[in-house]
Amino acid sequence: MVRLVSTVIAGSALLVVVTACGTQSTASSPSTTVDIQSVEEAAGIPPKPDATTKQAYIAELVAIDPDIVHGKEDKAVSRGRDQCSSVKQWPNDQTKLVDLTEQRFTSPDHPEGFGPEKSAQMLAVVRKYLCPTY
Numbered sequence: 383m384v385r386l387v388s389t390v391i392a393g394s395a396l397l398v399v400v401t402a403c404g405t406q407s408t409a410s411s412p413s414t415t416v417d418i419q420s421v422e423e424a425a426g427i428p429p430k431p432d433a434t435t436k437q438a439y440i441a442e443l444v445a446i447d448p449d450i451v452h453g454k455e456d457k458a459v460s461r462g463r464d465q466c467s468s469v470k471q472w473p474n475d476q477t478k479l480v481d482l483t484e485q486r487f488t489s490p491d492h493p494e495g496f497g498p499e500k501s502a503q504m505l506a507v508v509r510k511y512l513c514p515t516y
Contacts, residue, residue, distance in 0.1 A: 426470030427463050428513050439511035446503045447496060452489045459512075461486050465505070466513035473516055479505055 419429070431439060436459055443450045443458055451458045468482045483505045484495035495501060509516065 426467035426513075426516070428466050430463070431459065431512060435511055439507060442507045442511070443504060446500055446507070449489045449491050450487055450496065450500075450504060452491075458487075462508045462512045465508045466516060469505075469509060469513050469516045476502075476505075483508070 422429075430436075436455070439462065440451055440455050440458060465479075465483055465486055468479055468486075472478050480498055480501045484498065484501040487501065487504055488495055496504070
């Protein structure tokens, strides 16, 4: 699923770049933004959180283990938004979601993830702040 979402987003981005090559304007088209948002929404990826939500999300991840964020807040948000696509696809399969969280959230000191207990806590934080309606 992650590869499919990545492929769809990458394909959409490529289409935008190729389409833009034929125009004289350097300003981005509003429809381009809508198209990317539509692709993300269809894949179950929620919009980026506002600043307050982002900081609360990051603070809770750091409270679980500072190495989850390891100084890369935007990456932690991106991984969380991607995890929401899995939450939307398998909302009731906690075991699968914890496993996917462990695969998705890694760091140089935790290349295999943070283990099932911390991954379950991270999943709860993702659901709370990034995709509470899934």
